[in-house]
Amino acid sequence: MRNIFTTVVLLLSAVLLSSGCTKKQDVNEKVLNLVSPAEIKGYDPIQADDLYSGREISKIYEGLLQYHWLKMPYELVPNLAESMPEISKDGITYTFKIRKGVKFQDDAAFPGGKGREMTAQDFVYSIKRLADSKNQATGWWVLDGKLAGLNEWREKNAKLPASNYDEEVEGIKALDNYTLQFKLAKKFPQFMYSLAMPFTYVVAKEVVEKYGKEFINHPVGTGPYVLPIFDQGKKITYTKNPTFREKLYPSDASPEFKNLLADAGKKLPLVDKVVVHVMKETQPAWLKLNKGEIDYYSVPKDNFASAIKDNKLTPDLAKKGFILEIAPALDVTYTAFNFENKLFHNKKLRQAMYLAFDEKKSNELFYNNTAFPAQSIIPPGIAGNIKDYLNPYKGLKLEEAKKMLAEAGYPEGKGLPELKYDIPDSTVSRQSGEFFQQQMAQIGVKIKIVTSPWPEFQAKVKKKAVEIYGLAWGADYPDAENFLQLFYGPNKSPGANGSNYDNPEFNKQFEDAVVMQDSPERTAKYEKLNKFLAEEVVAMFGVHRQSYILEHGWLRNYHPTDLHHDAVQYLNIDTAKKAELLKNF
Amino acid sequence: MNLYAYILRRLLYVIPVLLGVCLVIFVLFNLVAPDPAFILLGKHATHQQIAELHHELGMDKPFIAQYFDTVKTAFTFDFGYSWASKQNIWQMIKAGAGPSLSVTGPLFVISNIFAISLALLVAFYRGKLIDKFVLVLSIAGMSIPSLAVVLFGQWFFAYKLGLFEISGYENGFPNFIPYVILPVILYVFISFGGDTRFYRTVILDEAYQDYVRTARSKGLSELKVMFKHVLKNSMIPILTQIIIQIPYLILGLIFAESFFSIPGLGAMTINAINNSDFPVIKAMTILSAVAFILFGVITDVLYTVVDPRMKLK
Numbered sequence: 001m002r003n004i005f006t007t008v009v010l011l012l013s014a015v016l017l018s019s020g021c022t023k024k025q026d027v028n029e030k031v032l033n034l035v036s037p038a039e040i041k042g043y044d045p046i047q048a049d050d051l052y053s054g055r056e057i058s059k060i061y062e063g064l065l066q067y068h069w070l071k072m073p074y075e076l077v078p079n080l081a082e083s084m085p086e087i088s089k090d091g092i093t094y095t096f097k098i099r100k101g102v103k104f105q106d107d108a109a110f111p112g113g114k115g116r117e118m119t120a121q122d123f124v125y126s127i128k129r130l131a132d133s134k135n136q137a138t139g140w141w142v143l144d145g146k147l148a149g150l151n152e153w154r155e156k157n158a159k160l161p162a163s164n165y166d167e168e169v170e171g172i173k174a175l176d177n178y179t180l181q182f183k184l185a186k187k188f189p190q191f192m193y194s195l196a197m198p199f200t201y202v203v204a205k206e207v208v209e210k211y212g213k214e215f216i217n218h219p220v221g222t223g224p225y226v227l228p229i230f231d232q233g234k235k236i237t238y239t240k241n242p243t244f245r246e247k248l249y250p251s252d253a254s255p256e257f258k259n260l261l262a263d264a265g266k267k268l269p270l271v272d273k274v275v276v277h278v279m280k281e282t283q284p285a286w287l288k289l290n291k292g293e294i295d296y297y298s299v300p301k302d303n304f305a306s307a308i309k310d311n312k313l314t315p316d317l318a319k320k321g322f323i324l325e326i327a328p329a330l331d332v333t334y335t336a337f338n339f340e341n342k343l344f345h346n347k348k349l350r351q352a353m354y355l356a357f358d359e360k361k362s363n364e365l366f367y368n369n370t371a372f373p374a375q376s377i378i379p380p381g382i383a384g385n386i387k388d389y390l391n392p393y394k395g396l397k398l399e400e401a402k403k404m405l406a407e408a409g410y411p412e413g414k415g416l417p418e419l420k421y422d423i424p425d426s427t428v429s430r431q432s433g434e435f436f437q438q439q440m441a442q443i444g445v446k447i448k449i450v451t452s453p454w455p456e457f458q459a460k461v462k463k464k465a466v467e468i469y470g471l472a473w474g475a476d477y478p479d480a481e482n483f484l485q486l487f488y489g490p491n492k493s494p495g496a497n498g499s500n501y502d503n504p505e506f507n508k509q510f511e512d513a514v515v516m517q518d519s520p521e522r523t524a525k526y527e528k529l530n531k532f533l534a535e536e537v538v539a540m541f542g543v544h545r546q547s548y549i550l551e552h553g554w555l556r557n558y559h560p561t562d563l564h565h566d567a568v569q570y571l572n573i574d575t576a577k578k579a580e581l582l583k584n585f
Numbered sequence: 586m587n588l589y590a591y592i593l594r595r596l597l598y599v600i601p602v603l604l605g606v607c608l609v610i611f612v613l614f615n616l617v618a619p620d621p622a623f624i625l626l627g628k629h630a631t632h633q634q635i636a637e638l639h640h641e642l643g644m645d646k647p648f649i650a651q652y653f654d655t656v657k658t659a660f661t662f663d664f665g666y667s668w669a670s671k672q673n674i675w676q677m678i679k680a681g682a683g684p685s686l687s688v689t690g691p692l693f694v695i696s697n698i699f700a701i702s703l704a705l706l707v708a709f710y711r712g713k714l715i716d717k718f719v720l721v722l723s724i725a726g727m728s729i730p731s732l733a734v735v736l737f738g739q740w741f742f743a744y745k746l747g748l749f750e751i752s753g754y755e756n757g758f759p760n761f762i763p764y765v766i767l768p769v770i771l772y773v774f775i776s777f778g779g780d781t782r783f784y785r786t787v788i789l790d791e792a793y794q795d796y797v798r799t800a801r802s803k804g805l806s807e808l809k810v811m812f813k814h815v816l817k818n819s820m821i822p823i824l825t826q827i828i829i830q831i832p833y834l835i836l837g838l839i840f841a842e843s844f845f846s847i848p849g850l851g852a853m854t855i856n857a858i859n860n861s862d863f864p865v866i867k868a869m870t871i872l873s874a875v876a877f878i879l880f881g882v883i884t885d886v887l888y889t890v891v892d893p894r895m896k897l898k
Contacts, residue, residue, distance in 0.1 A: 039856050042670055049627035136638050141629035158637070216671045231680055232670055232853075234754055234846040277753060281844050283736060284752040287744040291751065455861055456619035462630070494632055 025293065027579045030271040032555075032571055033294045035285045036236075036278045042216035043230055046130045048198035049138035051474075051565075058565035059238050059274065060105070061201035061221030064096055064123065064180075065192065067563055069570045070253035070260055073381060074478040074563055076192055080118065080202060080222065082178075091189065091517065094182040095175075098123070103243045107220040109210040115243060118222055120174035122202045127172045128165050129208065130199055133158040139199025142476075146191055147171030148183045165205075187515040193477030198565060224269040224569040236276040240269060249557075249570060260557045263572055270557070270572040289550060292585050295573070296325075296551035296558060301428075304368045308548060311370075321553030321581040326546055327560035328381060330475035332374050332483065333542035335421075335436065336499045340464050348408035349416075350537040354393045355401035356443045357436070363543055366432055371543035376534035377473075377483045379544040383518070384480030384526030391534045391541070401443050413444025422460060422469040425451040432470065462494035471498070472545075475562060480526040481514045487538050501538050554578035588886065595882045599875065606874045607655045614863050615648065621861035625668060642668065655867060664868035669860040674868045677853060684754055685837030685849030687761045688768050693834050696773045696780060697827055703777070704784030708792055709811055719781065726778030735844050738771040752846040768841045780826070787822045791815045820891040828884040832876035836869070 038052040045061050048054040066079035078084055082097040104115035127147075130137050131154045145151055148171035157163035171183045184191060194200055204220060211218040217230040224247070225238035251264040263270060279285040282300035289297040299307050307317055313324045335357075337344040344350060363371050375391040378384040402412070410416040421436060423429040433449040440447045447468075452460060460466050476482050485491050488510050489502030506529065513525035534541070547560045556572040621642070622635045639645045643654065658664060664674035707716040743751040749767035791797065792815050800810050837851030850869070857865035 044671075049629075133634075133637050134641075136626065136634070136641060138625070138627035138629070140634065141631075144631070213666055213671050214673075231848075232672065232677065233680075233756070233848040234852075235848075277846060279752060279846050281752075284739060284844060284846065287740065287751045291744060291747075293751070453619060454859075455621070455624045458623045459619045462623060494630060494635065496629060 030573050031273040032271045034276050043219035044216040045198045045201040046137035046139050054198045054565045057198045059225040060219040060223045062223045063201045065196040070257040091187045092184050096180045098178045104204045109207040119177040120180040124174050125205050126202050132163045142194040148185045189517050190479050234278040238274040269569040295555045299548040323551050325549040325560050329545045330562045333472040335540040339500045351393045352401045352404035354537050354540045355397045357439045358396040371545045374541040376530045378480045378530045383523040418446040420467040421447045422450045422466040424454045424457045461498040464493045603659045610870050611652050611655050659871045669862040681850040681853045684847050688765045689834035692769045692772050696776045700780035703781045708788040723778035723781050731775045754847045768845045787819045791819045831880050
């Protein structure tokens with residue numbers, strides 16, 4: 001017995017003795033520590049359909065265009081392109097000059113292990129790869145039907161055992177090593193945005209062929225950082241790409257970003273190493289932020305009250321040098337009606353339901369009162385959003401709602417069947433479903449909440465097997481078309497129009513607007529469409545959310561953003577300030 | 586019965602069990618689980634893309650053909666590639682097994698030694714203050730939700746006192762040690778209540794047997810009685826309890842791995858479930874079934890070692 005006790009005591013002592021076992025940070029090293037709240041699916045640009053994979057991929061790969069880091073509203077600028085394209089008068093042909101001397105990162109796929117120069121042919125290959133149905137690219141939608149002959153190439157090759165990448169496609173040609181030409185199938189000015197998205201980033205054919213199925217874990221791009229192999233771990237460490245071209249920090253900025261010009265003209269990237277911690281749980285990430293082990297993190301819902309009071313940091317956090325960044329997200333939450341169900345063709349029913357919903361209370365309960373009430377679908381910051389517009393059917397107006405419901409043919413809800421409200425099965429969704437149920441009960445509309453795991457929920461929407469459902473939409477690019485298309489008839493399920501709304505008048509006006517170049521005329525058309533959707537109550541628009549992010553005082557050049565996937569290259573660490581501030585922790 | 590014949594017979598049971606497991610996972614995946622195409626293709630998937638992906642994944646084959654594919658996987662252990670990460674599944678398992686075992690291994694050893702020692706101690710002092718104290722502590726340990734223990738432990742020991750890493754993991758010995766100490770300590774606490782209560786009951790059951798009384802009346806010391814007689818004769822339920830834990834060691838700790846960002850097999854399995862990554866779910870289910878059968882056989886064989894009266898039939 002004594003031996004067993006001794007063993008136990010020794011083991012416990014060993015554990016206790018090693019209790020000082022923590023890793024110390026080297027504050028002199030320029031290392032960025034970031035959090036990814038979701039698993040990274042891998043490093044194939046054509047599969048980067050989620051924000052987090054897009055961000056990781058953009059550390060290694062690059063595209064023709066990018067968003068200017070210091071300009072708002074978002075502005076496209078050249079990246080691997082030498083300049084902005086020459087666009088033909090009919091708006092169909094886009095000709096790009098490609099930057100010379102850009103090298104792919106060194107990898108065993110290249111002769112001698114040395115990365116070769118990127119050329120226009122690499123873009124042709126990368127675009128065809130996105131179109132190749134054998135690759136099942138999640139990003140195919142950005143070019144589906146957009147480039148002349150590309151859909152035909154895709155369909156033809158789908159039937160072949162191996163796709164023929166040598167076959168010429170009219171819509172994408174390398175005129176020489178440094179000239180790339182796109183020909184659109186029809187006018188679509190938003191095409192330019194797709195060239196800043198990870199889906200169209202350039203990859204090297206040799207690398208794709210060498211690694212085959214495992215290409216997704218062997219990223220080799222032209223970008224600022226390298227990652228020799230992705231092992232699906234919880235900690236991803238990138239190091240500076242030694243062969244990265246001479247890319248400089250921008251020297252011009254919008255007025256709100258003038259304070260971020262201290263590093264103007266410096267060679268990018270600004271930090272030597274980037275460590276991404278994959279942390280799905282908010283508590284450990286929040287604790288790590290508070291210990292100075294990660295550089296910025298969005299304030300978790302459960303920590304909001306203890307961190308922020310009246311949109312300001314609590315004194316404790318302010319003393320530690322934290323900076324609070326509040327930024328509107330380019331998104332909208334909404335409760336959609338499925339118009340395949342004839343019941344929802346009754347406009348007064350939709351209006352009555354919207355009038356019965358207390359958005360103010362909902363904002364308070366679910367967003368700590370931090371979100372903007374959405375009057376229609378286009379969020380602030382995107383042309384087409386109407387400043388100061390108030391949707392006449394939004395807000396709690398119970399008497400009006402009851403009257404409208406009676407006019408719809410369902411006084412006090414009589415004769416109206418119980419409506420199914422589909423939501424994903426998270427706790428917050430369930431709570432918001434219950435809140436919706438209570439709100440509708442005020443006018444006699446009975447709601448049955450149906451929860452499903454996220455994939456099943458998505459599948460039900462795609463199969464039109466829902467009646468009412470709650471959803472949020474985030475911008476893929478900063479153009480109202482990306483939001484208005486959610487109600488465009490030809491996009492019905494399984495397309496993005498899960499409401500299956502199909503109004504010929506709206507469709508026609510949408511088609512007319514989206515082919516126009518950015519102009520006051522187009523903005524006027526977008527505004528008209530936006531107002532039309534609001535007053536038709538095609539959906540019960542909820543809120544445009546805001547991000548509340550805490551950054552450490554030593555982090556430089558950071559601003560929250562929805563579309564700059566490549567932000568990391570611009571960020572910097574003030575090591576002296578870090579050493580100083582860490583004394584307060 | 587000959588030991589080898591018994592082992593062979595028990596191992597042959599793997600065949601019907603695996604066929605059953607294949608049927609269950611096949612039915613669950615095809616009839617209950619959502620269509621993976623919607624996850625794998627993202628929010629902009631079209632009908633055509635969905636049909637193409639179904640074809641690529643073999644989901645448009647007749648059900649019976651798909652079932653035989655599952656059976657073939659189970660018997661060849663050729664799990665293929667993950668639908669989500671495109672990695673070879675054996676490589677994923679190899680990569681995840683180390684981090685999982687680095688937590689579950691020490692946890693298994695420490696928690697069992699700790700619980701058995703404590704059980705012996707309280708059985709020795711049954712009815713005394715220390716017994717009552719451990720009883721209260723055990724019940725408290727069993728009553729506090731594991732989430733609360735992890736949240737508090739992470740906040741207090743790692744953040745407030747700064748004794749351990751909050752979360753994270755580094756591959757290779759000894760790099761991983763700072764990251765696994767806290768989860769191991771917290772999980773020893775989470776498991777000690779139930780284990781100690783169980784072992785105490787088992788030991789006390791034996792402690793009141795006639796042969797123990799005889800041993801005492803022979804004048805043997807209490808220590809000798811406890812170790813030479815009671816513990817030895819309690820080994821059957823103790824062994825069962827210990828060996829049944831081993832397959833769980835291999836499968837990892839799902840919740841802990843997520844909270845402590847440990848890239849183990851538990852985290853991998855949860856990820857696969859969230860992504861409807863059928864090949865990975867299939868692989869982990871089959872491996873679990875095989876592990877349970879295998880360790881069941883080992884338990885039976887060990888029974889005969891600790892108690893020669895036991896006969897294998």
